[in-house]
Amino acid sequence: MRPIHRRYLREFFTAMGAYVVLIVLYGALAPRLPTSSWRFVLAIAPLLPVTGVIRAVVRLIRDEDELERRIDLEAFAIAAMVTGFGFFSYGLLLSVGAFPAPPAFLVAILVMPGLFGSYGLARWAVSRRYART
Structure with a gap:
């Protein structure tokens, strides 16, 4: 390391x-x-x-070096889009009563951990793709 x-x-x-x-x-x-x-x-x-x-x-x-930066940039882009899409979808489904509505503060608090978690998964996936090439 x-x-x-x-x-x-x-x-x-x-x-x-x-x-x-x-x-x-x-x-x-x-x-x-x-x-x-x-x-x-x-x-x-x-x-x-x-x-x-x-x-x-x-x-x-x-x-980081150039390759690591590229991996992180791709991972951040994927994580931002996945997190945004997920919360947007959840909001639309809440608006039609598909789920019981949680307190708004709870949804807001989960955005950052959701972004961090999706970044970790995306970085793992992108790193694997570059490792195979």
């Missing part, structure tokens, strides 16, 4: 660990707090480690 990938994994897992801790605290404490500025702070606290994940991804792509 190249040093840039080790750095990425270290930064990514550190940020994700902090995210998990903060999102669990948010889930456990937010319902118990009265409406206050502390509740607001608790709600936005998980965004800080997410910016660390974004920073790690940007640094990785900046330092």
